[in-house]
Amino acid sequence: MNVPNIARRRPRAVLAGLLALVLGLTLAGCGSDGANTPAGPQAEPVTITDHWKRTVEVPADPKRVVVLEWEGLITKSMRIFGVEDTLVGVDTATKKMGYRAKLVPRIDRAEALGSPWSGVNYERLVGLEPDVVFLEAWVASQENRTLHQEVIDKIESLGVPVVVLLSPSNFDRPDIRTAWVHITITGAVFGKQAEAAKLVGRLQAGLDKVTARTRDIPEAERTPVAYFATINNVMGTKSIQSYLLTEIVGARNVAGAGTFVTVSEEKLLALDPAAMVVAGHEGYLDPALIHSGRHAGLNWANLAEMRAIKNRRLVALGYDEWRATVETPIALLKMAKLAYPDRFADVDVAAEEVAFYREVYGLDDQRAREAIEAQKYVGDLEVR
Numbered sequence: 001m002n003v004p005n006i007a008r009r010r011p012r013a014v015l016a017g018l019l020a021l022v023l024g025l026t027l028a029g030c031g032s033d034g035a036n037t038p039a040g041p042q043a044e045p046v047t048i049t050d051h052w053k054r055t056v057e058v059p060a061d062p063k064r065v066v067v068l069e070w071e072g073l074i075t076k077s078m079r080i081f082g083v084e085d086t087l088v089g090v091d092t093a094t095k096k097m098g099y100r101a102k103l104v105p106r107i108d109r110a111e112a113l114g115s116p117w118s119g120v121n122y123e124r125l126v127g128l129e130p131d132v133v134f135l136e137a138w139v140a141s142q143e144n145r146t147l148h149q150e151v152i153d154k155i156e157s158l159g160v161p162v163v164v165l166l167s168p169s170n171f172d173r174p175d176i177r178t179a180w181v182h183i184t185i186t187g188a189v190f191g192k193q194a195e196a197a198k199l200v201g202r203l204q205a206g207l208d209k210v211t212a213r214t215r216d217i218p219e220a221e222r223t224p225v226a227y228f229a230t231i232n233n234v235m236g237t238k239s240i241q242s243y244l245l246t247e248i249v250g251a252r253n254v255a256g257a258g259t260f261v262t263v264s265e266e267k268l269l270a271l272d273p274a275a276m277v278v279a280g281h282e283g284y285l286d287p288a289l290i291h292s293g294r295h296a297g298l299n300w301a302n303l304a305e306m307r308a309i310k311n312r313r314l315v316a317l318g319y320d321e322w323r324a325t326v327e328t329p330i331a332l333l334k335m336a337k338l339a340y341p342d343r344f345a346d347v348d349v350a351a352e353e354v355a356f357y358r359e360v361y362g363l364d365d366q367r368a369r370e371a372i373e374a375q376k377y378v379g380d381l382e383v384r
Contacts (some may be wrong), residue, residue, distance in 0.1 A: 013274045048185055051178075052137070052152070052164035055242045058189050062131035066203035068115055069136035070167055071325045072100055073182035079104040080199055080326075080361065081192040088128045099319050099374040103361060110272060116151045126158050133162045135261040136182070140168050140259060163189065167240075168324040169259050174243035176207065199326075201359060206329025207248050210336045213343045214250030222252040223339040226273035226308065227283040229260060230381055234268075236261040240324045241279065248332055251275075251339040265302045273336050276308035277315055279322035283381030287314040291334075296383040313338060318375025330356050 043060035050056055062384055066089035067074045068247065078084045084106040095112035111128060114120045116137070125133070133155050139145040147169045152162050154328050181318035187196025215307045227235040227245055236258030237240040245251050254271045255261050263271075278285050284297050290309060293301030303309055315338040337344040357368035 038260065046080045046189055046191075048163055048188060050185065051166040051181070054164065056161050056163050057063075058132045058161050058163065060093060062086060062189065064128060064317075066113065066125060066128065066130045066133040067091070067094075068120070069094065069137065071136065071179065071182070071323045072320055073325055074134045074136070074165070074186050075100060075107065075194065077102045077183045077186040077199065078190070079106075081187065081190055081195045083190050083192070086110075088130060089113045089125060094221055097319065097377060097379075100113065100293045102371045102374040114146050120151055120154070122154060122158065124157065126160070130160055130192045133160055134165065134186070134189075135162050136165050136167060137170070138167045144287070148363075164216060169238070171239045174238065174240040176244065176248075176324060176328070179328070180204070180242070180303045197369075199360070202281075202327065203329055206356075207332060209329070210248050210332045211250075214248070214336060214340060217250045217340070219252075222250060223275055224254050224271075224273050225251040225335075225339060226254050226268065226271060226276045228268075228278050228297070229275055230279060230285050231282050232264070233260040233281070234263045235259070235279070241322065244324070244328065244332060245335060249336045249339055252336070258374070262300075265298050268298070269306055271302060272306055273308050274311075275313040275315075276306075277317060277322075277335055277338065279317045280319035280375070280377070280379065281322070282379075283379030284319055284376040285316055285381060286376070287312075287316050289383060290314060294383055296381055299327065317374075319377040320377055320380055326360065327356075355356070 022107065032303055045057045045059055048056045048058060061184040063086055065086045067076065067087060072094070075084070075087060075090065078087060084104055087104070087106045088111050090107055090110045090112065092112040092114050094107060095110065101107040109321055111124055113125050126140055135148070137148040139148060152164060155162050163185060165182050166178065168174065168176070171178050180203070183196050183200055187193050225245060229235055234255040236255045238257060239259045242253045242255070245253055254273045278287065278290070281319065282297070289296055290300045291312065293304060300309070307360055308314060315334045317331050317334065321331040333347060333349050333352055337347060337349055354368045357363045357371055358365065363371060
């Protein structure tokens with residue numbers, strides 16, 4: 001698919017025509033804006049090959065950017081690269097999360113534009129005059145792919161290039177390197193390749209720190225762990241979360257094949273994991289609520305005899321850090337210390353977490369703790 005060069009097509013004078021297209025009218029043309037001032041030299045557009053296997057041409061040094069994503073890798077990378085002020089629009093889910101705005105304050109000023117699932121507000125999107133749209137796609141089925149393709153086609157018909165990145169759980173073989181591609185491509189779009197390489201290196205080093213202590217654990221001695229997703233699901237072996245649990249932490253995932261695997265109280269009791277990770281998919285679930293037998297996703301009063309609960313071997317991950325994202329190294333430290341407390345006895349996870357936010361995001365200790373606390377975003381999780 002050929003992507004229009006919107007460096008020449010998006011002057012303000014054509015905005016009315018673009019809005020007319022959104023309303024279902026015909027876009028008559030995209031001519032000159034009539035300015036008499038001679039144009040100065042322009043940097044060459046940047047050419048990107050995205051996860052949709054498309055070649056996308058993006059204006060150099062974009063000033064207005066829309067991001068529709070899940071993992072937060074793009075907006076967080078923009079913050080770390082120092083280009084977050086270009087963010088003008090986000091998906092509605094990102095807009096309502098208190099956590100990401102703690103790290104990327106620009107989100108509070110960006111406009112909520114919906115999503116492929118709830119419907120994109122194209123009129124608002126084009127009114128923002130973006131230079132580029134980043135779209136993270138979830139394509140677990142052909143139906144999902146068709147839905148996203150329709151969104152891509154519609155945005156591009158408005159003269160805006162779209163860079164498509166796949167969720168790290170949407171590959172046949174989960175691998176954290178697919179998440180790092182989000183960072184690398186974001187860096188390329190903004191001319192921040194060196195910063196992107198530095199960030200990827202820092203995050204990978206965090207994973208290597210865990211792997212160095214767990215790689216020699218024999219299969220028979222691997223801790224059986226359930227990775228609960230705060231609704232009636234555990235993360236199956238096709239998910240990126242399972243990859244991180246088994247390949248990096250060196251534990252054994254008790255769930256079967258799939259991504260989100262439906263689980264009942266009876267099934268979880270039968271699996272009887274020695275430890276359990278509780279991920280904030282629908283919202284943060286404090287282990288204290290599980291131990292007190294509250295109802296949140298499952299009725300935990302019926303699961304009091306499960307080994308992980310009886311022995312108090314639970315760890316809760318924040319609303320974002322359970323994803324394949326910038327905070328993944330901290331989530332893995334929490335999981336590794338849960339699965340193998342002896343091997344990580346010398347690791348003060350709380351101190352490591354504050355240091356991580358200080359080093360990666362440049363936050364002082366107080367703001368780092370505020371960002372960490374914001375991970376406990378309850379979201380849509382009903383607790384009773």
